[in-house]
Amino acid sequence: MANKPESTEKEMAHIEIMIGRILQIGVVIAAIVMLIGLILLLVNGGDGGYAVGHQPTTISTILSGTAHMKPYAIMMVGMFCLILTPVLRVVVSIYAFYKEHDHLYVWITTAVLIILCVSFIIGHTV
Template sequence: MPEKQSSATEKEMEHIEIMIGRILQIGVIVAAIIMLLGLILLLVHGGNGGYPVGHQPTTIKSILLGTIALKPYAVMMVGMFCLILTPVLRVVVSIYAFYKEHDTLYVWITTSVLIILCISFIIGHTV
């Protein structure tokens, strides 16, 4: 009986590893497509990013409003945001994978990494 359980766990871990790889691939592809769309919009607008010279959208609200208005800089910021979130999502899936493996130490370490990432985003946003 333990052999079947071990085999099932190995198959599940293999599935999780494949899923992590797919998350990274899809995240990078989606980010690249969004950035390319922003670049195309920038070229269509003749190099005008949709904002006054020296100003770029920096808040989530201004990025979302700019994206809805199809402002090139805002669209490219969404692409950058997707690119940044890709490894964060990988950390979240890794926490789940370590939990399924019953590897408590790595669950705590990876959770600490996620907390540090979240704190750095908050600090980066407020500074």
Template sequence: MTKHQNETSTTTEMNHIEAIIGHILQIGVSIAAIIMALGLLLLIIKGGQTGYAKNVHPTTISGILRGIAQLKPYAVMMLGLFCLILTPILRVVVSIYAFAKEHDRLYVVITTLVLVILGISFVIGHTV
């Protein structure tokens, strides 16, 4: 394979990965919006009853899942927010893969560092 063919193949593959990243963002935001709309619809159906005491909201994954099983509107909406937050994180993971395919070690390291920082921020945010 010539250098030009290799560069063309890499460019084609990167364009494909960029398209995948775009689809991930579109699908993630769409799913989050649909879930939040379902939660809002459930809130309207239940006459504004959230299913929780005043100023109480599910903040853990297990709490959200329990609330969804009980059809609590706020739990459904929190799942939508959770999906919305996960969408860009998935984009970072796919970017790490894309940089690895390009053999761009510097950007693999930088993007992995971004992913680690995101993980740490979630841990800190959950414990505070």
């Protein structure tokens, strides 16, 4: 196997650092948003802003609830941030494999991204 040019190796090291930062920042943002929702829930005396047994489950109700500062909706935004963090990592990995000219892994990682997207759609409709 031929040695990769030094510039490509430097760029790959940079991308790996970027992927690590994406994961760290995503988890921190998700934790902060969920903590804000939890604090609001405690301040409201356990009232999540919705009727008992009901939580926001669609993107429109979550965004509407977040705009109205409803604790359950804000915590759901934090959960979405947490869920989307590894999805963003998959997208960056596709770019990294493309830059390495590793077409097999570009296709495999793209298939993983498609499976993730389909699972989100199926999970939303079921």
